[in-house]
Amino acid sequence: MSDSLTFRLLRYIKAAAETLNFTRAAEQVFVAQSSLSSQIGKFEDTVELLLFARLQNGLKLTSAGRIVATFAENTLKEWDQTLAMALAVQRNEVPPLRLGFSSFINAKLLERFRENYEGMFPGCAIQLWSGDPLLCLQRLDARALDCAIIPLPVDATLYNVQQIAQSPLVVCMRSDDVLADRAQLDIHEVAERITIFRDPELHPSAHTRLVEMFKEVGIPIHLACAARTPSEIQWMVKERYGLALIDQLTPLDPGLITRPIAGVNWTADTAFVHASHMDHVALPFIERFFQQTWSASRRSKRPSKTRHPEQLELLG
Amino acid sequence: MSDSLTFRLLRYIKAAAETLNFTRAAEQVFVAQSSLSSQIGKFEDTVELLLFARLQNGLKLTSAGRIVATFAENTLKEWDQTLAMALAVQRNEVPPLRLGFSSFINAKLLERFRENYEGMFPGCAIQLWSGDPLLCLQRLDARALDCAIIPLPVDATLYNVQQIAQSPLVVCMRSDDVLADRAQLDIHEVAERITIFRDPELHPSAHTRLVEMFKEVGIPIHLACAARTPSEIQWMVKERYGLALIDQLTPLDPGLITRPIAGVNWTADTAFVHASHMDHVALPFIERFFQQTWSASRRSKRPSKTRHPEQLELLG
DNA sequence: TTTCGCCACAGTTTTTGTCTATGGCTCCAG
DNA sequence: CTGGAGCCATAGACAAAAACTGTGGCGAAA
Numbered sequence A, B: 001m002s003d004s005l006t007f008r009l010l011r012y013i014k015a016a017a018e019t020l021n022f023t024r025a026a027e028q029v030f031v032a033q034s035s036l037s038s039q040i041g042k043f044e045d046t047v048e049l050l051l052f053a054r055l056q057n058g059l060k061l062t063s064a065g066r067i068v069a070t071f072a073e074n075t076l077k078e079w080d081q082t083l084a085m086a087l088a089v090q091r092n093e094v095p096p097l098r099l100g101f102s103s104f105i106n107a108k109l110l111e112r113f114r115e116n117y118e119g120m121f122p123g124c125a126i127q128l129w130s131g132d133p134l135l136c137l138q139r140l141d142a143r144a145l146d147c148a149i150i151p152l153p154v155d156a157t158l159y160n161v162q163q164i165a166q167s168p169l170v171v172c173m174r175s176d177d178v179l180a181d182r183a184q185l186d187i188h189e190v191a192e193r194i195t196i197f198r199d200p201e202l203h204p205s206a207h208t209r210l211v212e213m214f215k216e217v218g219i220p221i222h223l224a225c226a227a228r229t230p231s232e233i234q235w236m237v238k239e240r241y242g243l244a245l246i247d248q249l250t251p252l253d254p255g256l257i258t259r260p261i262a263g264v265n266w267t268a269d270t271a272f273v274h275a276s277h278m279d280h281v282a283l284p285f286i287e288r289f290f291q292q293t294w295s296a297s298r299r300s301k302r303p304s305k306t307r308h309p310e311q312l313e314l315l316g
Numbered sequence C: 001t002t003t004c005g006c007c008a009c010a011g012t013t014t015t016t017g018t019c020t021a022t023g024g025c026t027c028c029a030g
Numbered sequence D: 001c002t003g004g005a006g007c008c009a010t011a012g013a014c015a016a017a018a019a020c021t022g023t024g025g026c027g028a029a030a
Helices: A007-019 A022-028 A033-047 A063-090 A107-120 A133-141 A187-193 A204-216 A230-238 A283-297 B007-019 B022-028 B033-047 B063-090 B107-120 B133-141 B187-193 B204-216 B230-238 B283-297
Strands: A052-055 A058-061 A097-101 A126-130 A147-151 A160-174 A194-198 A225-227 A243-247 A256-262 A267-274 B052-055 B058-061 B097-101 B126-130 B147-151 B160-174 B194-198 B225-227 B243-247 B256-262 B267-274
Touching: A007 A022, A007 A033, A007 A063, A022 A033, A058 A063, A063 A283, A063 B063, A097 A107, A097 A133, A107 A126, A107 A147, A107 A283, A133 A147, A133 A267, A160 A230, A160 A283, A187 A194, A187 A256, A194 A204, A194 A230, A225 A230, A230 A243, A230 A256, A256 B256, A267 A283, A283 B283, B007 B022, B007 B033, B007 B063, B022 B033, B058 B063, B063 B283, B097 B107, B097 B133, B107 B126, B107 B147, B107 B283, B133 B147, B133 B267, B160 B230, B160 B283, B187 B194, B187 B256, B194 B204, B194 B230, B225 B230, B230 B243, B230 B256, B267 B283
Parallel strands: A097 A126, A097 A147, A194 A225, A194 A243, B097 B126, B097 B147, B194 B225, B194 B243
Antiparallel strands: A052 A058, A147 A267, A160 A243, A160 A256, A160 A267, B052 B058, B147 B267, B160 B243, B160 B256, B160 B267
């Protein structure tokens, strides 16, 4: 049963597992050695589980002990986070979650995020900061943002990055384009017409990657127009400045269509990013949320619809 | 602090949150009403957290209370699973994990799985069952397997499905093929030569999806050879029976190469699947493992290598 | 051999939890 | 408007659990 287990005991177990020494573990948790010893011993008796092997040369965690110690550590950490969050919620002291986002991400993602956040923590505000990825990351560094939803790539060694969406890149063109009747396009036949790009300085690493991707298929990139927003891109396309690569899920202006590109597997990837300091109380919960529902939401997908209309349907 | 919290109290909170009635909650956990009341009350005092609003017309969970109650529920469940697993490990009574797998999945996945399982639960055996996806699912139903690693699609309403890998589908051909010097292929130019497929009855829903995918690009599928294993497929390609679509990560026999397909975003997706009964003690842990490390392993990726050699490098 | 470090055990005190009984409050039926 | 039912809080007695101090055993190092 779950009785006979207390959080204090979890702390004892954690300390003992870390030090492998009851005496020092007892000091660490500020009790007498005999208390810690007898508590752990009694627990081992009642659940009939040997956590520590008492050997001549000291303690050793058993396999079962390692499992329980891991549980203890996780649970204690989660409780700290839970208590902090609950207190903050109760006192109405949850700071607004300063969420940066790039205008190039799918708006549905933001919406879904907002709904879930509101559901989990009613009354807690989200402060949206529009900004290009580079700016978002700088603001994360400067602790002016708590987290951000931005396109990949992002240096995962510097930030906590969790991919939350992926969708194919497609070519955006006028619906009266000569290529409009094609169901799909070879990259070689359109590459030189693709001249509208996101302003490289908005997300240098993404642009670098784009250049690489073009190089991989043997085509030099030809940047003629740099846009700062998706609507600018679409406007440029409409004004016949060229074609553009956009996320398949981008809502399209009338008069525009998208066509998939043959032969390459180019995708627009989106990630939830936060700095490793974990400033905001809600971040651990958000992180777990994305871990769970992101992998869960992938389950029901795999749509298998026909691919001919203006655009593919939105996922999830 | 984490003291002042016991697992018994978590049960009280859970019961109270469910019934919204201290009297009935007390019955549910087999204590006197006053015990439950005073325990919860004392807890609320010490952590200065109001979990329940005592209104005229009964109890109501506060926002903070909902957070804590959720924590309580999760933690109790996890503890049950942890205790069960630890006991089983200690007694050496962990049944071998009967893991089905399709020969079409990437062997690295199995290896990684095995390593991590061995690391988490030393001495616990894995029983590998090779079998096509359909058979794996049938065996899951019949409880002859605990879980399986198989290609998608799998009906997520009937099984617990967790995607764990994704890699592009590429065309497999002889290295002396006329198309071998092309860096990539348009689907239309190779479609009619792609005649070697996985035997449809090995995974009917995957084949159906393949047919759909062909239809989406306006090409009828032309199945001339049905293979039951990846090596059979490669053998058929080598013997000039046609071309085949294979997972980019498949190890290639000498004399064969792969080329990406332009214009479509076809991928081979792999999932970890188990039936919803959750028969095996280790399943909850494995599930959490995949939730965490699968999303974690996506972090460091985004390779960006040149795409010209025989084949792309393995990821993760 | 002695000493030191570490763990276990015994006895005692303190803290915590549970129980029964009771009182206050609200709602509803008579 | 009154009495009963349902619900929660509190008080006091009692039981259980956990803490502390002190001691002893045992192996390793001096």
